[in-house]
Amino acid sequence: MGKILVIDDEPQIRRFLRIGLTAKAYDVLEANTGVAGLELSALESPRLVILDLGLPDMDGIEVLKSLREFYHGPVIILSVRNREQEKVAALDAGANDFVVKPFGINELLARIRVLLRAGSDAPSVFAEYDDGVIQLNVLQRKLVVNGRPVHLSRKEFDLLKLLMEYQDRVLTQQQILDRLWGKTHVQDTHYLRILVGKLRAKLGDEASAPRFIETEPGVGYRFLSNRNEP
Amino acid sequence: MGKILVIDDEPQIRRFLRIGLTAKAYDVLEANTGVAGLELSALESPRLVILDLGLPDMDGIEVLKSLREFYHGPVIILSVRNREQEKVAALDAGANDFVVKPFGINELLARIRVLLRAGSDAPSVFAEYDDGVIQLNVLQRKLVVNGRPVHLSRKEFDLLKLLMEYQDRVLTQQQILDRLWGKTHVQDTHYLRILVGKLRAKLGDEASAPRFIETEPGVGYRFLSNRNEP
DNA sequence: TGAATGTGTAAAGAAACCGTAAATTCGGGG
DNA sequence: CCCCGAATTTACGGTTTCTTTACACATTCA
Numbered sequence: 001m002g003k004i005l006v007i008d009d010e011p012q013i014r015r016f017l018r019i020g021l022t023a024k025a026y027d028v029l030e031a032n033t034g035v036a037g038l039e040l041s042a043l044e045s046p047r048l049v050i051l052d053l054g055l056p057d058m059d060g061i062e063v064l065k066s067l068r069e070f071y072h073g074p075v076i077i078l079s080v081r082n083r084e085q086e087k088v089a090a091l092d093a094g095a096n097d098f099v100v101k102p103f104g105i106n107e108l109l110a111r112i113r114v115l116l117r118a119g120s121d122a123p124s125v126f127a128e129y130d131d132g133v134i135q136l137n138v139l140q141r142k143l144v145v146n147g148r149p150v151h152l153s154r155k156e157f158d159l160l161k162l163l164m165e166y167q168d169r170v171l172t173q174q175q176i177l178d179r180l181w182g183k184t185h186v187q188d189t190h191y192l193r194i195l196v197g198k199l200r201a202k203l204g205d206e207a208s209a210p211r212f213i214e215t216e217p218g219v220g221y222r223f224l225s226n227r228n229e230p
Numbered sequence: 231m232g233k234i235l236v237i238d239d240e241p242q243i244r245r246f247l248r249i250g251l252t253a254k255a256y257d258v259l260e261a262n263t264g265v266a267g268l269e270l271s272a273l274e275s276p277r278l279v280i281l282d283l284g285l286p287d288m289d290g291i292e293v294l295k296s297l298r299e300f301y302h303g304p305v306i307i308l309s310v311r312n313r314e315q316e317k318v319a320a321l322d323a324g325a326n327d328f329v330v331k332p333f334g335i336n337e338l339l340a341r342i343r344v345l346l347r348a349g350s351d352a353p354s355v356f357a358e359y360d361d362g363v364i365q366l367n368v369l370q371r372k373l374v375v376n377g378r379p380v381h382l383s384r385k386e387f388d389l390l391k392l393l394m395e396y397q398d399r400v401l402t403q404q405q406i407l408d409r410l411w412g413k414t415h416v417q418d419t420h421y422l423r424i425l426v427g428k429l430r431a432k433l434g435d436e437a438s439a440p441r442f443i444e445t446e447p448g449v450g451y452r453f454l455s456n457r458n459e460p
Numbered sequence: 461t462g463a464a465t466g467t468g469t470a471a472a473g474a475a476a477c478c479g480t481a482a483a484t485t486c487g488g489g490g
Numbered sequence: 491c492c493c494c495g496a497a498t499t500t501a502c503g504g505t506t507t508c509t510t511t512a513c514a515c516a517t518t519c520a
Contacts, residue, residue, distance in 0.1 A: 084334040084336050084337045085336075087337045087340060088336050088337060088339075088340040091337075091340040091341060091343065091344050092340055092343065095344070096344055096348070097327070097344075104314040106314050106315075106318050107314050107317045107318060107321075109318075110317060110318040110321040110322055111321060113321065113322065114321050114325070114326060114327075118326070118348065153495080153496055153497085154496080154497095155496085155497075156496095168370050169369045169370050170369070170370060170371045188498095189477085189478095190478095190498095190499085191497085191498075191499095193477090193478060193479065193480090194479085194480085194497090194498085194499095195497095196478095196479085197478095197479060197480065197481095200479095201480095207478080207479060207480095208479095215478075215479095216371055217383070217384070217476095217477065217478075217505090217506060217507070218383070218384040218476080218477070218506090218507075219371065219384055222370070222371075383506080383507060383508085384507080384508095385507085385508075418509095419466090419467095420509090420510085420511095421508085421509075423466090423467065423468065423469095424468090424469085424508090424509085424510095425508095426468090427467095427468060427469065427470095430468095431469095437467080437468060437469095438468095445467075445468095447466070447467075447517080448465095448466070
């Protein structure tokens with residue numbers, strides 16, 4: 001049926017979930033800390049993640065945000081607290097659902113079915129990119145080009161990651177601006193041109209004969225995956 | 231921001247939702263019975279539906295099932311009852327979320343954002359065209375004719391995509407002009423002729439013996455799908 | 461036949477768009 | 491508080507794309 005990752009520090013909750021999930025033929029992976037959970041997600045590409053907000057090693061929302069750097073599958077949040085503020089924060093940070101403990105296993109299973117039903121067919125994990133020429137590590141936010149490490153600023157990195165994630169597809173200027181600057185700046189296309197310029201310079205790319213980032217005039221940019229060159 | 235339909239018989243709940251939703255710039259439609267709600271959904275194609283299970287005229291689950299016969303957007307269920315059985319039934323009948331009354335407006339708004347966010351990158355109706363001779367990839371914005379990549383400008387691409395989308399059917403000049411230039415330019419048919427000319431040139435087509443784009447004099451243009459040629 | 465209308469190319473002009481450089485402001489760390 | 495890298499703003503030259511203008515040709519219909 002698919003792998004489901006449970007990130008929770010309470011053994012009895014994990015047991016409760018393990019029993020309920022395996023009964024429905026899901027494969028259950030378990031982690032008892034945020035760090036272990038993040039590692040497992042990147043490694044195993046689970047179909048869905050269940051994340052308890054009350055972890056001992058990291059703040060739950062931080063785990064979620066880190067997870068969303070590379071994991072795009074559905075995430076269900078568990079919490080003992082029923083504060084609206086916390087729900088809104090988690091949902092806006094990228095969670096797909098929020099379930100307050102205690103909860104019935106059947107409700108949780110139904111919510112899982114809803115999310116898997118709607119699931120996309122795109123790969124759920126984008127943790128690294130590597131064709132012989134250019135390597136990007138999303139977790140460490142590090143880039144290597146032709147064997148040389150290249151330092152990127154925050155926005156430069158986010159832009160490159162976004163383009164690589166949708167390689168060969170054109171991302172419109174509006175899509176990029178929305179993602180990097182927020183909806184309030186979707187018309188400040190000038191920011192974007194400058195950022196692309198800086199990124200190209202660091203990649204050793206040139207606009208007139210692009211090997212990495214290609215301009216689609218009036219539309220947006222695309223990252224090229226097929227490089228045919230010396 | 232998009233139309234949201236509220237199906238609820240209690241005026242105070244509708245008012246509560248109307249205020250909260252319009253404050254976030256959603257357009258709110260309202261229905262106080264199941265029948266009225268189904269009619270409005272079919273008529274208005276809202277971006278999202280909020281459905282109360284306790285309606286006077288029909289059983290809530292039945293409304294949901296009927297709705298799902300034709301409506302595929304997100305549906306949030308409201309209910310005063312907190313029985314697990316009911317939640318499971320609703321979620322399995324096609325609901326995307328289930329919120330128990332009383333609830334905070336901010337949580338509901340956050341859950342709405344989650345559902346609208348998920349549906350935003352839904353697969354486009356028309357993503358690709360390919361007969362042995364000509365291939366168009368909409369997401370990559372790439373065109374290949376007889377194995378050779380051909381670059382199209384923005385308007386050229388939009389025009390070709392539109393024609394291919396309605397292959398073998400005639401699109402009137404007005405329809406095309408409206409779609410590409412907006413209603414203010416529906417009479418500037420010169421634009422269109424020039425654009426068609428450029429597109430034909432890039433496709434290797436000629437107006438007198440069209441293989442791809444055929445002129446329907448006095449009416450418009452059509453893209454030919456059945457090519458019988460050497 | 462000949463005006464009127466519709467269509468197809470070509471080329472010039474205008475506008476929008478892109479890329480780079482450099483100056484200025486912002487913000488976090490020491 | 492100062493410093494440095496990052497982010498934003500300003501300025502400008504070059505290019506593509508879009509729009510406008512011009513004209514030849516075909517078809518229709520009076």
